[in-house]
C-alpha cells in the first residue's frame with residue numbers, strides 16, 4: 001500500500017458536469033472537416049454524414065504510437081479518412097478548442113491501443129459521442145476519465161455549457177463502471193477503493209463445480225482492497241470485481257505511457273507496490289532500425305521509438321524493477337548495430353517466473369502463453385497495468401468457459417501449431433464465438449505435448465480471441481520446473497492441488513476433434529483462421545522468406561524441430577537455396593544457450609539459415625525477415641498473419657517443421673523425415 005494514496009483527497013466528479021468547448025463532427029466530407037478546423041461550428045443536424053467504423057488506427061496510426069506522453073495530443077485523427085482525403089493534420093484538433101467529438105457507428109473499433117483516447121484527451125476532448133461505441137475503446141475512455149455517450153442531445157448542452165447530470169453517463173452501467181465514471185477514471189476510483197470509500201459490489205456466488213480457470217480466479221478474488229482480503233469460495237460467469245495478480249509485466253510499447261501516468265497521478269518518488277513481482281521487457285522494437293523505412297526515419301520516428309526504450313530503462317532503474325533489456329550494441333566499423341534482447345516477454349515469464357495457479361497480467365495479447373504451466377494469464381491495457389502497480393489487482397468480469405478437447409494420438413510430424421490452425425478454423429472460433437472466453441485445452445493429445453508445445457497452444461489463445469488459454473498442470477509441469485529452473489518437485493507438486501476442472505463444471509461449448517485425423521497445416525495469408533491441410537494447397541507455392549521465430553515458435557522445442565529438419569537436409573546434401581532467405585530467431589538467451597549446447601547454431605549456419613538474437617523482430621514488422629513488397633511470399637512459424645503484420649507480402653503460417661522444410665525446398669511443404677523435398681528453384 002502506498003501511504004500517500006491513503007491520505008490523498010479523492011472525490012467524485014461534480015454532478016452535474018459542465019463541459020465547455022467546441023464540438024467536432026467527424027464527417028465523411030473533407031471540406032467540412034477542414035472548415036471546422038478553421039473555426040466554423042457546424043449546425044447539427046447538418047445533413048453531413050458522420051464517419052462510421054472509425055478505428056483506433058485512424059485515431060492514432062501505429063507509427064504515432066511511438067509517442068507515449070502528452071505529445072500524443074498533437075495527433076488525434078491523423079489517420080482519419082474523409083472521402084479520399086486525410087483532412088486532419090498535426091496539432092489541428094488541439095488548436096481548434098474542441099471539448100467534444102462526434103462520430104457515427106462503431107467508433108473505436110480495431111486494436112485496443114490506449115494511445116487513441118489518450119491522444120483525444122490530451123487534445124482537449126472530454127466527451128466522445130457516437131451512434132455506437134466499441135467496448136474496449138469505450139472502457140479505455142472511461143478509465144482515462146473521458147466521458148462517452150450515444151445521446152446526441154448532449155451536443156447542444158455542450159455548446160451552451162449547460163449542466164449535464166452524471167447519471168446520463170452512468171445509466172445502465174454495472175457498479176464498477178459507474179464508480180469509475182463517477183470518480184473520473186480508474187486511478188481515482190482505485191484510490192477511493194484503497195481508502196475504503198468506494199466499495200466493489202460483493203460476489204456472493206455459492207460453492208459450485210468450477211473450471212480450472214474459474215478456480216484460480218476465485219482464489220485471487222479481492223474481497224476488500226483496503227483490508228487486503230483476497231479469495232472467495234466460488235465465482236461464476238458474469239461475476240464482476242478485481243483479482244489479485246502474482247506477476248505483472250509490460251514491454252517498451254506500454255511501460256513508458258504507464259510510467260507517465262504513474263509520475264503524473266501517483267508521484268515521481270513513489271514506489272510501485274511489490275516491485276519484485278513486476279517485470280519490464282525490451283523486446284518489441286530492438287531491431288526496429290533495421291526494418292524502418294528511410295521515410296519514417298526522416299520523420300524522426302526512429303528517435304521517438306528509441307525514447308520508448310530510454311524511458312523504460314530510466315523508470316525501471318528508478319523503481320527497482322527487473323528489466324529484461326537490450327544487449328549491448330555490436331560495432332560494425334564505426335556504426336553500432338542492435339544485438340538483440342535478453343528475451344521476449346512471454347518466453348521469459350514461462351521460462352523463469354510463472355507457476356501453476358498463478359494469476360498473471362501482461363501488456364500484450366499473447367500473455368496466455370504462461371497458461372501452459374497452469375496459470376491464468378491475460379493481456380491488459382496501459383491503464384490497467386499502471387493501476388496494477390498501485391493495487392496489485394486488475395478488473396475482471398468472469399467470462400464463460402470453453403473446452404477444447406483433442407483426443408487420440410497425433411501422427412508424427414504434427415505439432416501444437418497444427419492443432420491450433422485446426423482449432424482456429426473451427427466455425428465456433430472462426431465466427432468469433434470464443435472471443436473473450438476462458439479456453440481450456442485438454443484431451444489425450446494435449447496431455448502428450450511438452451510444456452513448450454503446450455505454450456504454442458495457450459499463446460495462440462490470442463488468435464482464438466479468448467480471454468485466456470490454460471492447460472491443466474500435471475507431472476510434466478513438475479518435471480519442466482525441475483529441469484528448467486531447478487525447482488524441487490517436493491515444493492512444486494503440491495501447487496497442483498485442486499488445479500483441475502471439476503467434472504460438473506459448466507462449459508458454454510465443448511469443441512472436440514481427433515488428432516489422428518490431422519495432416520500438416522498452413523494458414524493462407526490474411527488470417528490465422530484460414531487454415532487448410534498442405535495437401536489441399538493445390539500445387540507448389542514458392543517462397544521467398546522462411547521465418548522461424550517469435551514467442552510462439554522461438555522455444556527450445558521449436559529449435560529442436562528446426563534443427564531436426566535442417567540436419568536431415570544436410571545429410572542429404574541440401575541447403576536453403578539461393579533466392580530464399582531463412583531466419584531463425586530464438587525467444588530468449590536461455591534458448592540461444594540451449595542451441596549452442598546442442599550444436600544447433602552450426603546446423604543453422606551450415607544449412608544457410610541466419611540466426612538472430614531474441615526479439616519480436618519480423619513478427620511485428622520490426623526486424624530481419626519482414627517483406628518489403630506485395631509479391632514476396634513468406635512461410636512463418638509466428639502466430640498471426642493479418643495483412644501487413646510482417647510487411648506487405650503474403651504471409652503463410654505453419655508449424656516449425658513445415659517452416660524449416662519449406663525453407664530448404666523453396667516452396668511450401670510438410671517435412672517427410674529422410675526425404676526433404678527437392679529444391680523448387
Ligand code: SF4
Pocket residue numbers: 284344345346364366550551552615616617619620639
Ligand atoms: S513475438 Fe510477436 S506475438 Fe510474440 S510478443 Fe512479440 S510481437 Fe507479440
